[in-house]
Amino acid sequence: MSFWTEWPVWVMVGGVFVAWLKGFLNQFLPAPERARLALGNLMRSRTPPPEDRFRVVLCWLENDHHGDSTRNVEQAFTSIEGITLCRSARIVAESGAGLEWRVNTRKTTRAVLEDWDADLVVVGVVKQPGRALSLWIVPRVGEGTLSRGDWPYVFENATLGRDFGSDFRAELTAVAMAAVAPLANTATRGRVLEKVLTDATRKLATLLKESDANLSEEHRARLQLSYGDSLLTLGEREPGTERLEHAIATYRVALTERTRERVPHEWALTQNRLGTALLALGDRESSTEHLEEALVAYGSAREELTRARVPLSWAMTQNNFGNALQALGRRESTPERLELAVVAYRAALEELTRENQPLGWAMVHMNLGSALAQLGERETRTERLKLAVAAYGAALEEYTRERVPLHWATAQNNLGNTLSTLGERERGTELVERAVVAYRAALEERTRRRVPLDWATTQNNLGTALAILGEQESGARRMEEAADAFGAALEEWTRERLPLDWATAQNNLGNSLRTLGERKSRTEYLERAVAAYRAALKERTRERVPLDWAITQNNLGSVLCVLGERENSTQRLEQAEAACLAAFGIVANNEPSPFRTQVEINLARIRGILRDGGSQP
Numbered sequence: 001m002s003f004w005t006e007w008p009v010w011v012m013v014g015g016v017f018v019a020w021l022k023g024f025l026n027q028f029l030p031a032p033e034r035a036r037l038a039l040g041n042l043m044r045s046r047t048p049p050p051e052d053r054f055r056v057v058l059c060w061l062e063n064d065h066h067g068d069s070t071r072n073v074e075q076a077f078t079s080i081e082g083i084t085l086c087r088s089a090r091i092v093a094e095s096g097a098g099l100e101w102r103v104n105t106r107k108t109t110r111a112v113l114e115d116w117d118a119d120l121v122v123v124g125v126v127k128q129p130g131r132a133l134s135l136w137i138v139p140r141v142g143e144g145t146l147s148r149g150d151w152p153y154v155f156e157n158a159t160l161g162r163d164f165g166s167d168f169r170a171e172l173t174a175v176a177m178a179a180v181a182p183l184a185n186t187a188t189r190g191r192v193l194e195k196v197l198t199d200a201t202r203k204l205a206t207l208l209k210e211s212d213a214n215l216s217e218e219h220r221a222r223l224q225l226s227y228g229d230s231l232l233t234l235g236e237r238e239p240g241t242e243r244l245e246h247a248i249a250t251y252r253v254a255l256t257e258r259t260r261e262r263v264p265h266e267w268a269l270t271q272n273r274l275g276t277a278l279l280a281l282g283d284r285e286s287s288t289e290h291l292e293e294a295l296v297a298y299g300s301a302r303e304e305l306t307r308a309r310v311p312l313s314w315a316m317t318q319n320n321f322g323n324a325l326q327a328l329g330r331r332e333s334t335p336e337r338l339e340l341a342v343v344a345y346r347a348a349l350e351e352l353t354r355e356n357q358p359l360g361w362a363m364v365h366m367n368l369g370s371a372l373a374q375l376g377e378r379e380t381r382t383e384r385l386k387l388a389v390a391a392y393g394a395a396l397e398e399y400t401r402e403r404v405p406l407h408w409a410t411a412q413n414n415l416g417n418t419l420s421t422l423g424e425r426e427r428g429t430e431l432v433e434r435a436v437v438a439y440r441a442a443l444e445e446r447t448r449r450r451v452p453l454d455w456a457t458t459q460n461n462l463g464t465a466l467a468i469l470g471e472q473e474s475g476a477r478r479m480e481e482a483a484d485a486f487g488a489a490l491e492e493w494t495r496e497r498l499p500l501d502w503a504t505a506q507n508n509l510g511n512s513l514r515t516l517g518e519r520k521s522r523t524e525y526l527e528r529a530v531a532a533y534r535a536a537l538k539e540r541t542r543e544r545v546p547l548d549w550a551i552t553q554n555n556l557g558s559v560l561c562v563l564g565e566r567e568n569s570t571q572r573l574e575q576a577e578a579a580c581l582a583a584f585g586i587v588a589n590n591e592p593s594p595f596r597t598q599v600e601i602n603l604a605r606i607r608g609i610l611r612d613g614g615s616q617p
Contacts, residue, residue, distance in 0.1 A: 051186070051188065051189070052082070052186075052188040052189055052192050053082055053083060053084045053192070054082060054083050054084070054119045054120065054176075054180045054183065054189070054192075054193075055083075055084055055086050055116065055117060055118040055119045055120070056077055056083050056084070056085050056086060056118060056119065056120045056121075056122060056176070057085075057086045057112050057113070057116050057118040057120070057121045057122065058070070058073060058074055058077060058085055058122045059112065059121065059122060059123045059124075061073065061123075061124040061125065061126050061133070061135075062123075062124065062125045062126065063125060063126045063127070064124075064126045069124070069126045069133060070124075073122065073124065073133075073135065076168065076169050076172050077122070077172070077176070079169065080172070080173045080176060080177075080196065081192070081195075081196050082177070082192040082193065082195075082196045083176060086116045086118050113138075113140050118140065119139060119140050119180050119183050120137055120138065120139050120140070120176065120179060120180060121137075121138045122135065122136070122137055122138075123135075123136045123138065124136065137175055137176060137179050138179075139179040139180055139182065139183065140183060166203070166207070167207050167219075167223065170200055170203035170204050170207060171204065171222070171223055171226045173196065173197075173199075173200035173203075174197065174200040174201060174204055174226045174227065174229065174230040175226050175229065175230075177193055177196050177197040177200060177230070177233070178197065178226075178229045178230050178232075178233040180193065181193060181197075181233045181236075181237070185406055185450055185451060186449070186450055187449060187450070190237070194234065194237065197230055197233060197234055198234065200230060201227065201230040201231060201234065204223060204226060204227040204230065205227065207223060208220070208223055208224065208227060217257050218257075220257060221254050221257040221258045221266075224250055224251075224253055224254035224257070225251075225254050225258075225270065225273070227250050228247045228250035228251045228254065228273060228277070229247075229273065231243045231244070231246050231247035231250060232244065232247040232273070232276065232277050232280070235247055235277070235280065235281075236280055239496075239497050239498070241281055241284055241285070244277055244280050244281040244284075245281065247277045248274065248277045248278060248281065251270055251273055251274040251277060252274065254270050255267065255270055255271070255274070258270050260304065264304045265304060265305075265310075267304065268300070268301040268302075268303070268304035268305045268313075268317075269301070269305075269313075271297045271298070271300045271301040272297070272298065272301045272305075272316070272317060272320060274294075274297045275294045275295075275297035275298040275301065275320055275324065276294075276320065278290045278291070278293045278294035278297060279291065279294040279320075279323060279324050279327060282294060282327060283327055286541075286543060286544035286545075288328055288331055291324060291327050291328050291331075292328070294324040294327075295321070295324045295325065295328070298317055298320045298321040298324055299321065301317045301320075302314065302317050302318070302321065305317050307351065311351040312351060312352065312356075312357070312360075314351065315347075315348040315349075315350070315351035315352045315360075315364075316348070316352075316360075318344045318345070318347045318348035319344070319345060319348040319352070319363070319364050319367060321344045322340075322341040322342075322343075322344035322345045322348070322367060322368075322371065323341075323367060325337045325338070325340045325341035325344060326338060326341040326367070326370065326371050326374070329341060329371070329374065330374065331545070333546065333547055333586070333587070333590055334590075335375055335378060338371050338374055338375050339375070341367075341371040342368065342371050342372060342375070345364050345367050345368040345371065346368065348364045349361065349364050349365070349368075352364055354397075354398065358398045359398055359399075359404070359407075361398065362394070362395040362396075362397070362398035362399045362407070362411075363395070363407075365391045365392070365394045365395040366391070366392065366395045366399075366410070366411060366414065368388075368391045369388045369389075369391030369392040369395065369414060369415075369418070370388075370414060372384045372385070372387045372388035372391060373385060373388035373414070373417060373418045373421070376388060376418070376421065377421055378593055379593070380592070380593065380594060382422060382425055382426070385418055385421055385422045385425070386422070388418045389415065389418050389419065389422070392411055392414050392415040392418065393415070395411045396408065396411045396412070396415070399411045401445065405445045406445055406446070406451065406454075408445065409441075409442040409443075409444070409445035409446045409454070409458075410442070410446075410454070412438045412439070412441045412442040413438070413439065413442040413446070413454075413457065413458050413461060415435075415438050416434075416435040416436070416437075416438035416439040416442065416458075416461055416462075416465065417435070417461055419431045419432065419434050419435035419438065420432055420435035420461070420464060420465040420468060423435060423465075423468060424468050425594075427472070429469060429472060432465050432468050432469050433469070435465040436462065436465045436466065436469070439458050439461055439462040439465060440462065442458045443455065443458050443459075443462070446458050448492070452492045453492055453493070453497075453498070455492065456488070456489040456490075456491070456492035456493045456501070456505075457489070457493075457501075459485045459486070459488040459489040460485065460486060460489035460493070460501075460504065460505050460508060462485045463481075463482040463483070463484075463485030463486040463489065463508055463509075463512065464482070464508060466478050466479070466481045466482035466485060467479060467482035467508070467511060467512050467515070470482055470512070470515060471515065476516060476519050476520060479512050479515050479516050479519070480516065482512040483509060483512040483513060483516065486505050486508050486509040486512060487509065489505045490502065490505045490506070490509070493505050495538075495539065499539040500539055500540070500544075500545065500548075502539065503535070503536040503537075503538070503539035503540045503548075503552075504536070504540075504548070506532045506533070506535045506536040507532070507533060507536040507540070507548075507551070507552045507555060509529075509532045510528075510529040510530075510531075510532035510533040510536065510552075510555060510556075510559070511529070511555060513525045513526070513528045513529035513532060514526060514529040514555070514558065514559045514562070517529060517559075517562070518562060523563070523566065526559055526562060526563050526566075527563075529559045530556065530559055530560065530563070533552055533555055533556040533559065534556065536552045537549065537552055537553070537556070540552050542582075542586075546586050547586060547587075549586070550582070550583040550584075550585075550586035550587060550595075550599075551583070551595065553579045553580065553582045553583040554579070554580055554583040554595075554598065554599050554602060556576075556579045557575075557576040557577070557578075557579035557580035557583065557602055557603075557606065558576070558580075558602055560572050560573070560575050560576035560579060561573060561576040561602065561605065561606050561609070564576055564606075564609070565609060570610065573606055573609055573610050574610070576602075576606050577603065577606045577607065577610065580599055580602045580603045580606060581603065583599050584596075584599045584600070584603060587599060
């Protein structure tokens with residue numbers, strides 16, 4: 001046989017020889033280079049993991065000259081169900097402390113996340129002597145958005161042995177799954193996250209309960225924080241309040257060990273986390289007690305996280321402080337809290353700039369837009385609403401569909417809300433048509449399968465915009481589309497799961513049915529509207545949400561008035577008067593507003609009909 005017929009054999013032999021030669025030469029390399037090559041060989045495959053798994057890139061741990069710690073961290077991550085370790089030998093060598101570290105390496109970590117389509121980047125430093133590990137866990141969405149008290153998650157001074165113990169593995173699992181929670185945007189991923197995080201949370205609870213004197217105060221405090229974070233993440237994804245209450249209690253215990261006198265920076269970051277848990281709990285309750293406590297926690301954090309010392313931490317806390325003020329302002333009929341929220345957000349933007357934190361800058365613009373929109377809805381002027389539109393537009397400059405599709409969809413949804421309100425004020429259709437376009441764009445990413453509750457929110461908002469257009473048109477098509485959208489929202493906004501949202505959709509459905517009943521002269525629509533309003537009032541109580549209760553009472557009064565006129569029924573008209581009087585009792589002492597004017601008009605009309613003996617005007 002000639003060489004030309006045997007060339008495949010020679011190629012194979014040559015490949016084996018080259019591989020042997022490389023291995024032979026590698027043994028003479030310095031230890032750090034040998035370890036780096038070993039990690040690279042181990043993590044070279046870039047086969048995409050299944051959609052139900054989270055992708056993690058482990059970067060070389062700085063100062064880990066023999067690679068033992070890197071391999072131990074790798075083994076810990078690969079043991080976590082639901083996580084696939086992406087194969088990358090990419091090295092990120094920068095290090096630092098807390099939020100400042102993220103600024104120093106933002107472009108590097110973002111490049112790793114984007115290059116490898118990863119959900120997390122893990123970077124660390126092995127500190128000599130004593131082999132203590134500092135580990136940063138940077139999530140794709142969290143990186144740059146400051147969505148939790150101290151992104152990225154940090155392990156400080158975890159003592160390393162040859163292998164990590166069960167406490168480290170449980171803590172790492174809890175922290176990693178809490179970090180990827182914003183990325184669990186499919187039903188499958190959500191189920192995986194909740195299962196794994198629930199198991200890790202149980203293990204942490206057992207460790208904290210059964211740990212002996214060998215556990216240092218700092219280690220115990222760190223376990224407490226990881227436990228609280230996992231409880232908070234689960235609590236935010238569940239309809240109940242038990243996990244959130246447990247998270248709050250856990251953070252309070254951690255604060256007894258992470259005291260201000262001993263570790264002021266860590267104490268302040270824990271106050272931030274406590275505030276986040278209190279805010280999440282307060283949003284689900286009729287009482288404002290926990291919202292007020294969140295305000296206090298964020299205020300405490302600001303005392304140590306000063307602008308001069310840690311500008312980005314200060315900006316993040318200003319943003320969180322604004323969120324608590326905004327939550328309280330939504331409950332109150334006076335605008336002071338919302339005004340203060342606007343001040344807090346604008347302060348945050350002095351340090352969270354588009355250049356140094358583009359996604360964080362976009363996030364604060366989203367929150368600013370929300371506060372401005374709420375203020376604008378309470379005023380007769382439209383300046384605040386226009387400022388809100390501008391804020392959402394700014395957010396969309398960084399929240400692009402390609403980069404952060406669900407954030408983009410949220411910004412589109414919020415922009416649609418404000419455009420809808422503006423269009424209603426200006427009595428034109430152009431702005432409301434733009435709102436409908438924005439909502440339908442949002443629904444391209446906010447699908448029912450992917451994010452069912454957000455899908456319901458946008459369906460409700462789309463229904464509102466379609467109803468506004470329907471009010472300005474003579475036909476019934478738009479109003480029928482609106483009723484369909486509200487009905488869709490109610491498929492996911494159930495009373496058991498989200499009682500106040502369910503009540504909102506019932507109220508809105510009642511509005512569209514009332515208009516259809518007036519247009520088509522069909523009493524059945526009006527009767528269904530009455531039923532929808534009365535259903536809404538079961539959750540929209542005066543004690544819980546006084547302004548929303550007043551709005552629904554006024555709407556109920558309007559439809560009862562129409563029925564009373566058609567039926568020439570004094571009873572219906574008296575019920576209508578009682579409902580509108582109840583609504584007026586909430587706004588009687590307020591400054592003039594469109595809603596107060598509407599209530600006064602309804603009352604005058606009902607009393608005029610009653611005075612005329614119930615006859616048609």
